[in-house]
Amino acid sequence: MDRWLPWLAAAAGAAVVAAVGLAWLYAPVEAVMGLSQKIFYFHVPSAWAMYAATGLCGIASTVYLVTNAERADALAAAAGSVALLFSVVVLVTGPIWARAAWSVWWRWEPRLTTVLVLALLLAAYAVLRRAAARTPRLARFAAALAILAVIDLPIIHLAVRKWRGNHPTVLGSGGGGLSTEMAVTLGVGLVAFTTLALVLLRLRYRLELARRELDRLVVAAANAPPPETRGGESCPPKP
Amino acid sequence: MSAETLTVAAYVALWLVLTGYVVLLARRQSRLEADLRALRASQEGSRTPSSPPPAPAARP
Numbered sequence: 025m026d027r028w029l030p031w032l033a034a035a036a037g038a039a040v041v042a043a044v045g046l047a048w049l050y051a052p053v054e055a056v057m058g059l060s061q062k063i064f065y066f067h068v069p070s071a072w073a074m075y076a077a078t079g080l081c082g083i084a085s086t087v088y089l090v091t092n093a094e095r096a097d098a099l100a101a102a103a104g105s106v107a108l109l110f111s112v113v114v115l116v117t118g119p120i121w122a123r124a125a126w127s128v129w130w131r132w133e134p135r136l137t138t139v140l141v142l143a144l145l146l147a148a149y150a151v152l153r154r155a156a157a158r159t160p161r162l163a164r165f166a167a168a169l170a171i172l173a174v175i176d177l178p179i180i181h182l183a184v185r186k187w188r189g190n191h192p193t194v195l196g197s198g199g200g201g202l203s204t205e206m207a208v209t210l211g212v213g214l215v216a217f218t219t220l221a222l223v224l225l226r227l228r229y230r231l232e233l234a235r236r237e238l239d240r241l242v243v244a245a246a247n248a249p250p251p252e253t254r255g256g257e258s259c260p261p262k263p
Numbered sequence: 264m265s266a267e268t269l270t271v272a273a274y275v276a277l278w279l280v281l282t283g284y285v286v287l288l289a290r291r292q293s294r295l296e297a298d299l300r301a302l303r304a305s306q307e308g309s310r311t312p313s314s315p316p317p318a319p320a321a322r323p
Contacts, residue, residue: 044274060266063273070277109284113277120273124266220281227288234295241302 026230033223039216043069043209051209060124063117065209069217070113071139075177077107077221078142081149082174085167097163098236100170102229104149106221107173111143134183138176145173157235 047065054061084100087093118136119129130136149169156162184192202210264272 058266059270060273062270066277067273109280113280116276116280117273120269120276123264124269224284224288231288231291231295235291238295238298238302241299245302245306 026226029223029226032219032226036216036219036223039212039219043213043216046209046212051205052203054206057125060121063121063124065213066217067114067117067121068210069213070110070117072214073217073221074107074110074114074142075180076218077103077110077225078146078170078173078177080225081107081170085170089164089167089171094236095233097167098232099229100167101153101232102225104146104153104166104170105228106225108143108146108150109224110217110221111139111146114139115143134187135180138180138183142173142176142180145169145176149173157239 043065047062051062051065053059081100081103084096084103087096088100118139122131122136123129149166152162152166152169156166
């Protein structure tokens with residue numbers, strides 16, 4: 025995977041540039057919302073990346089809780105970090121669009137509120153993960169929190185339909201009405217942000233594994249006997 | 264604020280957030296590499312009989 029990472033990163037960068045270019049130059053200006061509708065071309069892909077990364081974080085956390093596999097815990101940490109990143113993108117760009125469309129920055133409507141709850145859960149998860157680097161048993165609490173965050177995903181998805189919020193439904197039945205140009209632009213955006221999320225996930229995962237390895241080396245070096253007794257039989261190693 | 268300004272602001276915010284995250288990852292990576300170098304140097308030093316073994320790199 026690491027051999028392909030630079031190529032994947034280049035492809036992600038090119039795809040994001042292409043998606044932005046299509047959004048500005050190819051997709052038509054929407055009749056009702058006007059230019060601000062172009063925010064959707066990365067707001068929706070960011071939300072998708074947030075969903076996917078949160079789901080992966082939950083699955084990896086479940087695997088960690090069941091098997092105690094350290095790699096699963098590292099993957100959950102990486103996915104949680106990427107999910108938090110895209111939740112920030114969603115929560116920054118959403119209100120900017122809302123200001124243009126609704127004339128207010130924020131409404132306490134179901135989808136916005138449930139996404140905010142998810143972002144807060146992911147932020148709490150990140151804080152817990154930081155603490156778990158020093159206190160390893162906290163990793164299990166972090167894993168439980170990640171599973172709690174996953175439970176929020178279907179609630180976010182169904183919020184618009186069940187509680188009749190103001191948030192537009194872009195994808196799926198009952199929403200959309202996108203022209204071909206808009207659908208193509210959104211499709212390119214989805215591919216671009218999925219690739220970008222994969223690259224960031226891989227980088228963050230590699231970093232997490234390297235940090236753990238370094239921590240192990242530091243502990244081993246600290247516990248190693250002094251050089252004059254190393255290998256000698258006169259002084260037994262510490263228990 | 265006009266829709267044009269808000270749309271451009273949203274795109275700028277996207278780039279800022281993504282770039283900030285990549286910079287954060289790069290900084291962590293370089294800090295890890297520095298810690299690893301310090302650890303290796305301390306281990307090399309501890310193998311030299313004439314010099315006292317330096318303390319291992321402290322993790323923040």
